[in-house]
Amino acid sequence: MKITRRDFLKGTATSLFLAGFNFPVLASTSKKKNLIVIMLRGGMDGLCAVPVIGDKSFEKIRKGILIENPMRLDSDFALHPKLRGFSECWHDNTGAIVHATSIPYTARSHFEGQNLMESGGRVPYQEKTGWLGRGMKLANLKGEGLALSLPMPLLLRGVPKNDNYYPSDGKLPREETLELLKSVYADSSEEELLDMMNFIKKRKNEQMGTGASYDKRNNKNLAMRAGQLLSNPNGPRVAVFEVNGFDTHAAQGGINGTHTKCLVEMDTIIQNLKISRKTYANSIILTVTEFGRTIKKNGGNGTEHGYGTAVFLAGGLVKKSQVHTDWPGLKRKELFDGRDLNATIDARSVYASAMSTVFDLDFKRIQKEVFFGDQLQNLSDKLFKA
Amino acid sequence: MATEATLAWPMIMHLDNKDNIGPKSISGKEEWRRKEKEPATINENHARELMELHTISPDGGYTQEDVIELAKIMTGWRPKWSKGRDHGNDVKFDRERHEPGKKQVLGKVYKSGKKGLELAIKDLVNHPSCKEFIATKLCRYLITDEPTPQMIAPVIKAWEQSDGFLPEVHKAAIQVAFEYNDKYKKFQNPENWWLTTINMSGSTYSYPTKEKLIDSHPLGIKPFGEISWQGWFLEDLGCHPYRQKQPNGFSDLEKDWLSTELIIRRIMFAKKAFHKYNVKDQIDDNIHEKIIRNNFDNPDKILKIVSKAKTNEEKHIILFNLPEVLKA
Numbered sequence: 001m002k003i004t005r006r007d008f009l010k011g012t013a014t015s016l017f018l019a020g021f022n023f024p025v026l027a028s029t030s031k032k033k034n035l036i037v038i039m040l041r042g043g044m045d046g047l048c049a050v051p052v053i054g055d056k057s058f059e060k061i062r063k064g065i066l067i068e069n070p071m072r073l074d075s076d077f078a079l080h081p082k083l084r085g086f087s088e089c090w091h092d093n094t095g096a097i098v099h100a101t102s103i104p105y106t107a108r109s110h111f112e113g114q115n116l117m118e119s120g121g122r123v124p125y126q127e128k129t130g131w132l133g134r135g136m137k138l139a140n141l142k143g144e145g146l147a148l149s150l151p152m153p154l155l156l157r158g159v160p161k162n163d164n165y166y167p168s169d170g171k172l173p174r175e176e177t178l179e180l181l182k183s184v185y186a187d188s189s190e191e192e193l194l195d196m197m198n199f200i201k202k203r204k205n206e207q208m209g210t211g212a213s214y215d216k217r218n219n220k221n222l223a224m225r226a227g228q229l230l231s232n233p234n235g236p237r238v239a240v241f242e243v244n245g246f247d248t249h250a251a252q253g254g255i256n257g258t259h260t261k262c263l264v265e266m267d268t269i270i271q272n273l274k275i276s277r278k279t280y281a282n283s284i285i286l287t288v289t290e291f292g293r294t295i296k297k298n299g300g301n302g303t304e305h306g307y308g309t310a311v312f313l314a315g316g317l318v319k320k321s322q323v324h325t326d327w328p329g330l331k332r333k334e335l336f337d338g339r340d341l342n343a344t345i346d347a348r349s350v351y352a353s354a355m356s357t358v359f360d361l362d363f364k365r366i367q368k369e370v371f372f373g374d375q376l377q378n379l380s381d382k383l384f385k386a
Numbered sequence: 387m388a389t390e391a392t393l394a395w396p397m398i399m400h401l402d403n404k405d406n407i408g409p410k411s412i413s414g415k416e417e418w419r420r421k422e423k424e425p426a427t428i429n430e431n432h433a434r435e436l437m438e439l440h441t442i443s444p445d446g447g448y449t450q451e452d453v454i455e456l457a458k459i460m461t462g463w464r465p466k467w468s469k470g471r472d473h474g475n476d477v478k479f480d481r482e483r484h485e486p487g488k489k490q491v492l493g494k495v496y497k498s499g500k501k502g503l504e505l506a507i508k509d510l511v512n513h514p515s516c517k518e519f520i521a522t523k524l525c526r527y528l529i530t531d532e533p534t535p536q537m538i539a540p541v542i543k544a545w546e547q548s549d550g551f552l553p554e555v556h557k558a559a560i561q562v563a564f565e566y567n568d569k570y571k572k573f574q575n576p577e578n579w580w581l582t583t584i585n586m587s588g589s590t591y592s593y594p595t596k597e598k599l600i601d602s603h604p605l606g607i608k609p610f611g612e613i614s615w616q617g618w619f620l621e622d623l624g625c626h627p628y629r630q631k632q633p634n635g636f637s638d639l640e641k642d643w644l645s646t647e648l649i650i651r652r653i654m655f656a657k658k659a660f661h662k663y664n665v666k667d668q669i670d671d672n673i674h675e676k677i678i679r680n681n682f683d684n685p686d687k688i689l690k691i692v693s694k695a696k697t698n699e700e701k702h703i704i705l706f707n708l709p710e711v712l713k714a
Binding site: 063064107108109111112124150151152157163164165166168169170171172173176177178180181184185187188190192193196197199200203249250298299300302304305337 | 402404405407423424425426427428429430431434438439444450453622624637641642643644645646647648649650651653654657658691694695696699700703704707708709712
């Protein structure tokens, strides 16, 4: 008798999870593909995370906040030495970087920038939905998005019935109370509230934040939990994390500074998603940020809002470890506005390629229906496994 | 108010104006800077937020050049040191750090010196984009995510008639909110919902923290004990008043608060809150009827819904999560 994949997975879900590290074989045969986006809020400094090697003027200009002993990636680029999780991905050929990239936004405001990194548009505050939400809608993925934060990020909006997981203390009331509340919402035609009650009733059987829930809400544990949920064949296919605090105008610090702390938080998410091998093997993890930071440090050992930055890619669906870039150079006239790393790749090309790979959608359709027909480059073959 | 807020210590400190030093200022030319390789630089952070968040918004049409020029006007404002340290409450204008020369923001020229900032702020708050920005924000907060020009117009008018006197502007916004109350119901953010539940409960319930205790708390001391509970309740509901990480504050859009997790938090909060009331109120079988009769125009309908619940605790959860309470 032929066993379908779904049935097989149902039967073995528990043993699979318990097996943890030692069960990589099945992973590659599963077809449920996931997209995990980590939003780096505040402007991630691509040149701090992935510095260029052997550029004397760069080293001089960044003196004081330059990262020492970076890990060499290839002949031109290195990795921040504290990104141990990502360096493992690099070594097992599942970690890649797209450098000198950005969303097409150059006005350097966090709020506009973050709005556009999530909406995927060109005019701030014009779109009320996110590029990921629109992509999911195109792929008809209702109720398959999960935000590991509160409240629902713009990025995921545009497709109904997404969920948040960010547990609080205590227990939900008994089933009958929830049922009654649900019927109240049904009677008063409160569709949105009604939808939410359906989710809440499901949640009841899952882990609530009993015990040290503060711990459950840190990104490390949220990532572990998301890894479990995504590995469930009936679980979500899209997850979104948030890391705050990249806006280091002052005291950015070198190897142990604030910027490093934020990068390590991002790294921890990748590391802990990887614990769930099956999830990791069938995923693209991708970072987004609103802009990079100026090359030059300011008087307070910080950096100002810039333009070009880097995107981190990890997961089993990443084609190979590589730094993909069309490097614009760091000489004065090569810089954007004479001060920032230029962006030669529209970051939305990476987003669209990732969605095309994970959601099995035609790139052109994504380009047209998610990104308003803007000129984007199909990087699917270069960056991801078909 | 914009001037006072801009020059408040926390703003000068945390929006990095302490590091905003004119490269051509006296301090900027000092010998040690060259030796230590710590050049004085312009820090744009505070100047950008002043235009973007606090006055004219991106609709005001400023450029990167305007941001830099405004930042130059702001050079020199820094925390005030006395007795060898920064006490964390005063700021001063340090002439030696101020960038010399004229600066031009949005086409207008400002002279060098301490007075430049106040003049620039005056022009920013009188800019048409500032009125529209603030009026839209007020209507959005009070009425709907997408305010119409008809809603905004009376608020702008009140601004113009009162020369930007905020109590008059607020009054006009509240007036508009009343006029549209039947047509627009907005899902309330956690803080407003929480305050609504407290108002509804009234004096019958001994909850939350006693006013007397709050009044006796000395200013300038970090809340502790029972007084800090309220912050934690709000944290649990999703909007701790002091912990929003992005400088644009919490969202005014209802859709940003319509989330499963946040509804879970409200349900759990309503349950927890019930057990914080006086024992005598908890066991009073008529307590919910009293509350409903005091607070609703259609008490019988509400009473009918709530009476489907069996226990007082359950009634409490249902009552405070009715659509009529969640939306206003």
